[in-house]
Amino acid sequence: MAIHKAACIGGGVIGAGWVARLVLNGIDVSVFDPDPEAKRKVDEVMKGARRAYKRLATAGLPKEGKISYAATIEEAVREADFIQESVPERLELKHKVLAEIDLHAPSSAIVGSSTSGIKPTDMQVAMKKHPERLVVGHPYNPVYLLPIVEIVGGEQTWDEAIELARECYTEIGMKPVVIRKEIEAFVGDRLLEAMWREALWLIKDGICTVEELDDIMRYGFGLRWAQMGMFQVYRVAGGEAGMRHFMAQFGPCLQWPWTKLTDVPEFNDELVDLIATQSDEQSGQWSIRELEKIRDNNLVAIMEALSKENKGKGWGAGALHKDYVKRLGVGAKVSPAAAKAKALKKKKVRA
Structure with a gap:
């Protein structure tokens, strides 16, 4: 239509x-x-x-x-x-x-x-x-x-x-x-909410700052997720044996108390001030419009790069980008x- x-x-x-x-x-x-x-x-x-x-x-x-x-x-x-x-x-x-x-x-x-x-x-x-x-x-x-x-x-x-x-x-x-x-x-917001909840605990408990947490994402698994998602990344992590080996190796971790699960930190003024202050320190030198421009430029560049993969056919969002252009x-x-x-x-x- x-x-x-x-x-x-x-x-x-x-x-x-x-x-x-x-x-x-x-x-x-x-x-x-x-x-x-x-x-x-x-x-x-x-x-x-x-x-x-x-x-x-x-x-x-x-x-x-x-x-x-x-x-x-x-x-x-x-x-x-x-x-x-x-x-x-x-x-x-x-x-x-x-x-x-x-x-x-x-x-x-x-x-x-x-x-x-x-x-x-x-x-x-x-x-x-x-x-x-x-x-x-x-x-x-x-x-x-x-x-x-x-x-x-x-x-x-x-x-x-x-x-x-x-x-x-x-x-x-x-x-x-x-x-x-x-x-x-x-689906998407359920995944994001789970990560957001855990991130709030990590900041509240003083494990890291908002900038350090963002760095771990954008310099690490965020780059992998941008072009493969979660399950394809983990398939590769399983080595030649693939997903079955990955599940066998890391499945038991699900039983370990690594995350706060569904526990939610109290959303009070103290937590808001802590995160807002750290966010200002991280990004206060740019206006929202400047950050939007940086974000958009980065997104276009990532999709352009992905469009050249897979023998020129494009990979993931890059394949769709190639067709859209x-x-x-x-x-x-x-x-x-x-x-x-x-x-x-x-x-x-x-x-």
Whole structure:
């Protein structure tokens, strides 16, 4: 399914990231966010995304889609065939917003939620007309660069909606992974939360500082994870005998008291001050916008490097990056009039 007109409900960090990815793929986007600063915030994210895509899209970019700002949700979704909701993680707010989207969006529109952990079944109860079209489409920041998106269906979600969502996200250069069972926080955030919890203990107990912990990750296993993930890395660690040997060798470690498991340190002012102070010492010399630029440059460089591996076919995110750059380049060579005609033709065929 090709996206012809998109709507983004919520223009914060994640919502603006969606706007950037869609617009830089040549798709018009209507944005609704009641924050009077929404346009400025989206513009800031767009600046960073354009800068990153100049490095990323070596074969050229399609003509940018247009961004418009709607006064209401109804106005934003009225003509959209793809809608991404990215409002704060409060279930009552999700219910209110999704009910309005459901009431006013075309019946054929796919609705994705950027929620980091709320189950789609718990959200779609507010959708009285077409709950079957809601899926979780959980991205990672920055949305315009990181390709992964976790797709989760609820009890009322149709298989067809999941497949259409997969096509939509693939169309804009993402790597959709359909989560097999509905579960809170899905897969990525469950892994991150476990690491975050253990990291808080290590800082609180004075084992290391936030900078030392980050160094251990970015100079060590973070580099391995970036291109192989966890299980493929451990397969290699098993030597010629592979995963079975690794499991036999390190499996018993799971019984050792190495981690705090599900124990959580008290989240009080003292812990916040400790971590915030160390974070200021680590990164206070850069503004957030400067850090975003450094992050984006590094991500593009890593994906470019990975795109040259595997005899030029690309490896991991690099393979997808290679295909995405090529696809953007094709869009750059298509005139806006031809692209519109092609889109209309596809729409007629589906009808």
